[in-house]
Amino acid sequence: MIAERGLAGLKTRDLAREIGCANGAVYNLVTDVDELILRVGSRTLLRLDEALSAAEQAGERSPQETLVRIALTYCDFAAENLELWRALFEHRMEVDKALPDWSVNDQMQLFRHIYQPLTALFPKRSPEELGITARSLFSAVHGMVALGLEQKLVAVPLPALRKEIAALVRAMIDGLVARAA
Amino acid sequence: MIAERGLAGLKTRDLAREIGCANGAVYNLVTDVDELILRVGSRTLLRLDEALSAAEQAGERSPQETLVRIALTYCDFAAENLELWRALFEHRMEVDKALPDWSVNDQMQLFRHIYQPLTALFPKRSPEELGITARSLFSAVHGMVALGLEQKLVAVPLPALRKEIAALVRAMIDGLVARAA
């Protein structure tokens, strides 16, 4: 239902009807809609992880082109799974309630894919520094995808967005390498 | 109320009590909560615009450092106006309802600040190309700020985030300039 109608289109009563039970029975499977959303997010992250893993392996081995490939795969995944991908970031818990451990763990895994190629590019940097660089790079690409796929402003055609992402990732890496030297 | 309790903390009844009228009377000022949120967003964008304008003028005139200053100002603004800034991006209209014109107009203005320094760096590029580059750069910085200020993952200390943003903006520009040459 999230995939079809977005986070806001997920209603417990509709869900209950779809799976064939009373609305109250949903709460035997899940304590909250929050948990439900996080569980869906977990699956989405798993599929995203698989896509990024494939991108990491396939194609040219050069670290730079691997990173470009990963960024484009992220873009494609977001475009093809728009609502599910949005749900990962749109959802906010109430302030007091903490994320369950399994959910927190999920999210850390994403930077892993970027980490590997970065070690090849920056052999001098410490693991902590590399982790920070990885997160920065990921965040920058995420921003381009997020605003690029937003309907609110003028919608950017996907091929143009991909081109921009590839260009900026190459530029970022060029720049980082040049400054590290 | 958005500033204090976030978008989800905005309730028409609380709002009516605060401004001293019946809850129904809110709809004389505004047709929707959607419109209310957009109007608040308009004010936020105006203040953001002022902050970015100041950053554009002040300090070193070099285009590169101007862009770094603008990026850091954006980061600071988001941190200091966290909930209001989030409201700009969290809010989604129903699919059928269109944004009013005054709201669409607001959003375009942001890239303006980046555009100017970019023309100095890339005199060969066409206005359309520059516009695209401007949006890419903005989106990348936006992503770093968005994920950096997210409480969901490990919260990044603000000084570290600023350092990362400055480093990546410089790297992006270095890289773009090098590839343009």
Place this chain on the structure above:
DNA sequence: CAGCGAACTTGAACATCGTTCAAGAAATAT
């Protein structure tokens, strides 16, 4: 198979929202 307890299921009920609207109050025009 009968009986018992645990687990599940149901759907009504509750609280909280945004939104509407008839009825009354206030302001303004004649």
Place this chain on the structure above:
DNA sequence: ATATTTCTTGAACGATGTTCAAGTTCGCTG
């Protein structure tokens, strides 16, 4: 002073997440 327009009120409606007492089913044991 009266009529007309405008504003204000707060009850009511429909959605929605969540809870819960009552009913139902299931699995085990004698």
